[in-house]
Amino acid sequence: MKHLLGTLILLGASAAQSAQGAAPPAEAAACQACHGAHGEGMVDGDKPRLAGQSAFYLDKQLRDFASGARDNAIMSAIAKGLNDQTRAKLAAYYAALPVPAPLEHKAPTAAQAQRGHQLALEGAEAKRVQACNNCHGPDGSGVALSAPALAGQLAPYLAAQLKSWQQGSRKNDAGNLMSSVANRLDDADIAAVTAYYASLE
Amino acid sequence: MAQRLKEVDVVVIGVGMVGSILAKELAAAGYKVVGLERGSTRFTVPEFQSPGIHDELRFDVRKALMQDNTREPVTFRNNTSQTGLPVRRWESFLPGTGLGGSMVHWNGQTFRFQANDFELATRTRERYGKGFLDPDLTIQDWGVTYDELEPHYDRFEYLLGTSGKAGNLKGQIQPGGDPHESPRSRDYPTPPQKEHYSGALFRKAATSLGYHPFPQPSSNLSQPYTNPEGLKMNTCVFCGFCERYACEHYAKSTPQTFILPVLLANSNFELRTGCQVQRINLDSTKKRATGVTYIDNAGREFEQPASLVITSLFAINNIRMLLLSGIGKPYDPGTGKGVVGRNYAYQTMSTVASFFDEDVIINPFMASGASGTMINDYAGDNFDHSGLGFIGGAFIGAVNTNGRPIQYHPTPPGTPAWGKGWKDAVVKHYNHTIMFSLHGSSTSQKQNYADLDPTYKDAWGQPLLRITFDFPKNDLKMAEYVTARGVEIGKAMGAKQVVGSPRKGPYTTQIYQTTHNTGGTVMGNDPSTSVVNRYLQSWDVPNVFVIGASVYPQNASWNPTGTLGALTYWVADALKNKYLKNPGHLVST
Numbered sequence: 184m185k186h187l188l189g190t191l192i193l194l195g196a197s198a199a200q201s202a203q204g205a206a207p208p209a210e211a212a213a214c215q216a217c218h219g220a221h222g223e224g225m226v227d228g229d230k231p232r233l234a235g236q237s238a239f240y241l242d243k244q245l246r247d248f249a250s251g252a253r254d255n256a257i258m259s260a261i262a263k264g265l266n267d268q269t270r271a272k273l274a275a276y277y278a279a280l281p282v283p284a285p286l287e288h289k290a291p292t293a294a295q296a297q298r299g300h301q302l303a304l305e306g307a308e309a310k311r312v313q314a315c316n317n318c319h320g321p322d323g324s325g326v327a328l329s330a331p332a333l334a335g336q337l338a339p340y341l342a343a344q345l346k347s348w349q350q351g352s353r354k355n356d357a358g359n360l361m362s363s364v365a366n367r368l369d370d371a372d373i374a375a376v377t378a379y380y381a382s383l384e
Numbered sequence: 385m386a387q388r389l390k391e392v393d394v395v396v397i398g399v400g401m402v403g404s405i406l407a408k409e410l411a412a413a414g415y416k417v418v419g420l421e422r423g424s425t426r427f428t429v430p431e432f433q434s435p436g437i438h439d440e441l442r443f444d445v446r447k448a449l450m451q452d453n454t455r456e457p458v459t460f461r462n463n464t465s466q467t468g469l470p471v472r473r474w475e476s477f478l479p480g481t482g483l484g485g486s487m488v489h490w491n492g493q494t495f496r497f498q499a500n501d502f503e504l505a506t507r508t509r510e511r512y513g514k515g516f517l518d519p520d521l522t523i524q525d526w527g528v529t530y531d532e533l534e535p536h537y538d539r540f541e542y543l544l545g546t547s548g549k550a551g552n553l554k555g556q557i558q559p560g561g562d563p564h565e566s567p568r569s570r571d572y573p574t575p576p577q578k579e580h581y582s583g584a585l586f587r588k589a590a591t592s593l594g595y596h597p598f599p600q601p602s603s604n605l606s607q608p609y610t611n612p613e614g615l616k617m618n619t620c621v622f623c624g625f626c627e628r629y630a631c632e633h634y635a636k637s638t639p640q641t642f643i644l645p646v647l648l649a650n651s652n653f654e655l656r657t658g659c660q661v662q663r664i665n666l667d668s669t670k671k672r673a674t675g676v677t678y679i680d681n682a683g684r685e686f687e688q689p690a691s692l693v694i695t696s697l698f699a700i701n702n703i704r705m706l707l708l709s710g711i712g713k714p715y716d717p718g719t720g721k722g723v724v725g726r727n728y729a730y731q732t733m734s735t736v737a738s739f740f741d742e743d744v745i746i747n748p749f750m751a752s753g754a755s756g757t758m759i760n761d762y763a764g765d766n767f768d769h770s771g772l773g774f775i776g777g778a779f780i781g782a783v784n785t786n787g788r789p790i791q792y793h794p795t796p797p798g799t800p801a802w803g804k805g806w807k808d809a810v811v812k813h814y815n816h817t818i819m820f821s822l823h824g825s826s827t828s829q830k831q832n833y834a835d836l837d838p839t840y841k842d843a844w845g846q847p848l849l850r851i852t853f854d855f856p857k858n859d860l861k862m863a864e865y866v867t868a869r870g871v872e873i874g875k876a877m878g879a880k881q882v883v884g885s886p887r888k889g890p891y892t893t894q895i896y897q898t899t900h901n902t903g904g905t906v907m908g909n910d911p912s913t914s915v916v917n918r919y920l921q922s923w924d925v926p927n928v929f930v931i932g933a934s935v936y937p938q939n940a941s942w943n944p945t946g947t948l949g950a951l952t953y954w955v956a957d958a959l960k961n962k963y964l965k966n967p968g969h970l971v972s973t
Contacts, residue, residue, distance in 0.1 A: 304433075311616055313618075359619060
C-alpha cells in the first residue's frame with residue numbers, strides 16, 4: 184500500500200509538471216509553432232492535437248512522414264531531420280502531456296451529432312462501414328499500440344485525414360483498413376463524424 | 385389447421401451458407417424462392433458490433449449464437465445398449481441458428497478435400513488390398529470426383545475471398561504452398577494472412593524434419609476484397625474473436641458479407657424468419673413433395689406449397705427433417721438396411737501443447753480464426769499406411785485462433801485444477817505455449833447412426849434426433865499415430881515440455897471438439913447405401929434436394945466448409961441446367 188501511494192504521488196507530480204509545460208525537449212520548439220505550446224493543436228487549419236496521443240502512434244507517424252507512407256510536405260521535411268532518439272523523445276513528451284480541454288470548435292448540428300454518433304458506435308450496414316469505436320476504443324479514446332484517440336481531436340484535421348485515406352496520400356494503416364472505411368463515407372458522413380468526435384471531451 | 389399459402393417455385397429450409405447461395409442462384413435465374421429461417425435476421429451492423437460482440441461469457445460460455453436447446457436439443461448415447469438423453473448444453477459441437485446459419489460463428493478455415501477422399505473406398509482397396517479395412521467400417525465413394533468439383537471449389541473461394549497460397553497449380557507444384565493438394569485451376573483470390581510467431585517456429589521445425597509447411601487457407605481476409613457479387617470485404621484485424629462469435633469488421637466471410645445483400649435485394653426472393661419447419665409434405669404417392677409445413681413465432685401454422693424443396697440445414701437437422709417427413713428408409717443398425725441416419729461421422733481432434741520458457745513470447749490473443757501454419761504430410765492418404773492398421777490422417781498445425789481470458793489457459797499436466805497453484809501456472813504459461821491442432825479424419829462405421837428419439841420431443845411436440853456414436857477404433861489408432869508425429873515437431877521447436885493428447889474414447893458431448901458433424905443423408909451412386917444421388921437429389925422424392933455436410937459418406941482430414949461450398953455450386957448448376965429444365969430423376973434408379 185505504501186508503495187502504491189508513493190507511485191500515485193509520483194504520477195501526480197509528473198502530470199503537474201507537464202501541465203505547467205515544464206522542460207519540453209529543445210527539439211519541441213519546431214512542433215510548437217503549429218501544434219501549440221502544450222500540444223493542443225490549432226483550430227485554424229488542420230494541425231492535430233498531439234497531447235495525450237500514444238507514444239507508439241506519434242513515433243510511427245513521424246517515421247511514416249519520413250518514409251512517405253504518410254504524405255505531408257511540411258511534416259515529411261521535419262521528420263526526415265529527426266534521428267531515432269529524438270523522435271522517440273518527442274513522442275514520449277507529447278504522449279505524457281495532459282489532454283487539454285477541446286479547443287473552440289464548431290458544434291455539430293443535431294443531424295450531424297446523430298449521424299456521427301451512429302457511425303462512431305454502430306456503423307452503417309448499407310455502406311458496410313463498421314463502428315469507428317471498434318478499433319478506436321470507447322468514445323474514441325484510442326487504443327495504445329493500435330489506433331489513435333479521436334475524441335477531442337480537431338474536426339478539420341480528422342476530415343483532412345479521411346480525405347487523405349480516400350485519395351491515397353495517406354497509406355500507413357495496417358491492411359488498408361482506413362482507406363476501406365474512408366472510401367465508403369461521403370462528404371456529409373465525414374462532416375458528421377468529425378464534428379461528433381471533435382465535440383467529445 | 386394450417387393456413388395454405390400461395391405456391392412458389394422453390395422453398396429453401398434454412399437460410400445459412402448453403403441456403404443463401406442457392407436461393408441467390410435460383411432467384412437470379414428467375415424462380416420465385418421463399419427462404420424459411422427459424423432464427424432472426426442479423427447483420428454486421430448493428431448486431432455484430434463492439435464491445436457487445438466480444439462478450440466471452442455470453443458467446444463462448446453461454447453459446448448465444450447456437451441452436452436453442454431448451455426447445456430443440458438432440459439426444460445422445462454412445463451405443464445401442466444405452467438410453468439416449470437430451471444434450472441441454474452444447475459443448476462438443478455447436479450448431480448455430482439465425483440468418484447466415486452456423487457460418488456466422490465459424491473460424492474461416494477454407495479447405496479443399498483431396499481427389500483421393502472422394503473415391504476413398506476404391507482407392508483404399510487399390511492401394512492396401514481388400515482385407516485392410518476393419519470390417520465394421522462403412523466408408524464409400526462419394527459418387528462425385530474432385531475434378532468435377534474443382535470449378536465449384538474455385539467459385540466458392542472467390543466468393544469468400546479466401547486468403548491462401550496455392551501448392552499445386554494445374555499440376556505444377558508451387559513453393560510455399562501445400563504440395564499434397566489436388567490441382568487447382570488458379571491461386572487463391574487473396575494472399576495468406578500474416579504468420580504468427582508460433583507459425584514461424586512451427587514452419588522452421590517442420591521444415592527441419594522434412595515436412596512441407598504452408599499457410600492455412602483462411603477466410604479471414606488478408607486484404608480488402610471485392611467478390612464477384614460486387615460485395616466489399618475488409619482486412620482482418622486479428623481481434624481473436626472468431627469461432628463462436630460474429631465478425632464486426634466485414635472481414636470474416638459469412639453470408640452477411642458475401643451474398644445476403646445481393647439475395648435480399650432480389651424481388652424473386654422472400655425471407656421469412658422465425659419459421660420452424662415441421663416437415664416436408666408429400667403427396668399420396670410419397671414420391672413427390674408438395675411443399676412444407678411450418679409454425680411461425682406467433683404459433684400459427686402455415687403450409688407453403690412449392691414445386692421444389694431444398695433442405696439446407698446444419699447436418700444433423702437435415703437428417704431429422706427427412707426422418708420427420710418420411711423421406712427415405714431409416715437406417716437399422718441391426719440389419720444394416722436403410723439409409724437415413726446411416727454413416728453419421730464426426731472429426732477426430734487431438735492436440736499437442738508445447739510449453740516454452742518465458743523468453744519465448746507467443747501473444748496468443750493476436751489471432752484470427754484461421755491464421756496458422758500447418759502440414760498435410762500426415763493428412764488423408766498422404767503417407768503410407770501399410771502396417772499401421774488404420775486409414776486416414778490429420779493435418780497438424782500451429783493455429784492461433786484465440787487467447788481469450790475465460791477459455792484459454794494452457795497448463796502442463798500435474799497442474800492443480802483450481803486455486804493458487806492453477807492461477808500461478810496460468811500466468812506462467814499463458815504467453816509461452818504453442819497449441820497444435822491435429823485435425824483428423826473420421827471413418828463411418830455400422831454402429832454409428834442417427835434416428836428419431838423414442839422418448840424425447842421438441843417444443844413443438846416432434847421427436848428429437850438421437851445420435852448414437854463412438855469413435856471407431858480406426859480413428860483412435862490414427863489419432864495416436866499422428867499425435868506422436870506432432871510431439872516430434874513440438875520437440876524440434878525447442879519446447880521445454882511437449883504434451884501430446886491423442887483423442888481417446890469414449891466420445892463425450894461434454895467437451896468441445898469441433899462442429900464438424902457429417903453424414904446421415906449421404907450421397908452416392910447406389911440407392912441402397914445413399915440417401916441422395918450425386919446431385920444431392922433424394923432418390924425417393926426427386927423434387928427434394930438435401931445439401932449439407934450430412935451428405936458426406938465419411939469425413940476427411942480437413943474442415944468441411946470448403947467442400948460444402950463446392951457441392952452447393954455443383955447442385956446450383958445441376959438445378960439450373962438440368963433439373964429445372966426437365967424436372968425428374970437426374971440419375972436413374
